[in-house]
Amino acid sequence: MRIGRAVLTTDFKQPTREHDGNVCGSIFRNWFHYFYSFLDLLSRFSRTRSETRCVSLRSLISQLQHLDIKVGLYRDDGLAVTNQSPQQTEKIKKKMCPIFRDNGLNITIQANQKIVDFLDVTFNLHTGLHKPYKKPNDSITYIHRESNHPPSIIKNLPQSIEKRLTNNSSNEKIFEDAAIPYHEALKKNGHVMALKYAEKKTNTTTKNEKKRKETANEETKETKTTNKRKRRITWFNPPYSKNVSSNIDKNFFDLLNSCFPPNHKLHKIINKNTVKLSYSCTPNIKQIISSHNKRIINESSSSNKASTTKLCYCRDKPSCPLQEKCLEQSLVYQATVSETNTNKIDTYIGITENTFKTRFNQHMSSFRLHHKKSATALSEHVWKLKDNKKDFKISWEIIKKSAAYSTKTKKCNLCLSEKYFILEKKPTLNKRKEILSTCMHTKK
Ligand SMILES: [Zn+2]
Ligand SMILES: [Zn+2]
Incomplete structure (x- = not known):
């Protein structure tokens, strides 16, 4: 509805603001004669990141502007209105198709429609009215009032x-x-x-709000131009459970106050105004069971696979860096560098979503090629040892196998595990700032 409505009312000019829904409807009906509805707007965009999609859709709308129609696109659905005759409407439709095609989009357009279902609204140009739309076979389910939710x-x-x-x-x-x-x-x-x-x-509230906002905007424009900066807020999202009787909210902020009192040097960054608490929901029983089943099925299928497919293609098996498991994927690994003369030991923790072998080869090339010297903290250390002509040995091991970010779970357990092990095992070579690094797997 949001986008659909925004688009449909964009070019209403002044009258719409002063009238209620029904008058709007009749103006709408007199103004426009036909709908187009876009279906199956499927493309390469749908699989890439949402940002690119937004930009592309916006540029698409600007490309359609000269056609004398009002268009709105939302993901793979679109809606347009026109006040042209049926013949002209058809002609415009034919002009539209190549524009979408040039943008790599396959599209089905239905033109000359008086009634159209768009997202969760049905628009009717005969009556000028709109009503909520629900797919005929959709069953509505909501969480129970007594369920374990905030x-x-x-x-x-x-x-x-x-x-x-x-x-x-x-x-x-x-x-x-x-x-x-x-x-x-x-x-x-x-x-x-x-x-x-x-x-x-x-x-009335929206009108009042609008007025208030407008006046406030004007005031701020006049008085403060660049003074106001947006406050950075850190959210703490503990999972919610009805079984917990202690007041998490209060305890957390008490803790915050006692750990970062006003004279603390981090108080400016960590205080009640910059840290907020909001409960998060946890997966329901259905999700827990299905993810458990999936894991077991995956494990058994991967063990079947493992018995049939090899986990190591090294020519010289004894020299495989991971004891013939170098083709394992999505894991946290540890490299232990020991100096042969002094027995000094340094450790490094890293992750890879690819096979370990691929990551291992990258590490090896960073040890060999001078221009890749600062690729990782590990390579820097190795180069330091090489420059000082010290002998050393590196051994590798898998610490944990974890799933990387997926659009389904919206979590990256791989990055999380890496951070956990950096904190727990305190490897000597990892830099402290690695704990704060953001996940690069979401960019897939
Ligand atoms: Zn191997
Ligand atoms: Zn990640």
């Missing part, structure tokens, strides 16, 4: 549904019809609040 989430659930349905409905009648299944779903899960259409309330 109270704020449970409390705000009916309100957020109410707000969404209100925004998506032109009038109260439409709202009430659409709210029935949501109401039942909420009731089934123990929520007692009745969903109410809150047209006037939201309209």
Whole structure:
């Protein structure tokens, strides 16, 4: 709805602001005659990072501007309106296809439509009204009122549904019809609040808010131009559980106060205003069971694989750096450098998402080639030993196998494990700042 509505109201010019939903609708109906709806806007963008996609979609919209239509795109769906005749609408459609194709997008466009379902809204140009849309076979499920969730989430659930349905409905009648299944779903899960259409309330507050914001903006523009800097906030997100009776919130901030009192040199960075607490949700039983099953299945299949496929292709097996396991992937490893004369031992912890062998070869080349000397802290140390003509030996071992970032879990256990072992084992060669480094696996 957000984008759909934003687009549909962009070119309403002044009248829309002063009228309520129904008048808007009739203006809308007189203004525009036909919809286009874009389907299956599938592309190479959908798999790359969202930022690139945003930029690309924005540039796409600008490329479509000369066609005399109003367009909005959201992920792989799009909607456009026009006030042209059916023949012209078809012509515009034919002009649109090559623009999408040039951007590497496959597209299906349906033109000359009066009623269209876009995201979670149905727009109707016959009546000028819009109503919430739900796929016919979608069943609505919500968390139970008694479930183990932070109270704020449970409390705000009916309100957020109410707000969404209100925004998506032109009038109260439409709202009430659409709210029935949501109401039942909420009731089934123990929520007692009745969903109410809150047209006037939201309209006035948003108007007031807008006015307040506008005046505030003007004031700030006039008085403070560059003074205000955005505050950096560090979030602490402990998992929430109803079984915990102690007041985590209070204990945490008490701890913060006692560890970083006002005279502490880090108090400026770590204080009640810069650190906030918000509970996080943990996976539900279904997710826990399925991830457990997946792990076991993966383990058994990988052990089957291991018995059939080799984990080492080294020609000289005894000299394999990882005892014939050099093709293992996604792991935390430790390198131990021991000086033969003095028996001085230094350790280094690293991670790799690829096979260990690939990473090992990179390390080896950084030990050999002078221009790669500062590739890692390990190579710097090795070069130091070489420059001082000291003999040394390096042994390698796997400390842990962990999964790297995946878009499904949104977590990088590999980077997390690396940091954990750097803190726990205190390797002598890793730099302290490595604990603060961000995960580079999210950029895939
Ligand atoms: Zn090997
Ligand atoms: Zn990572």
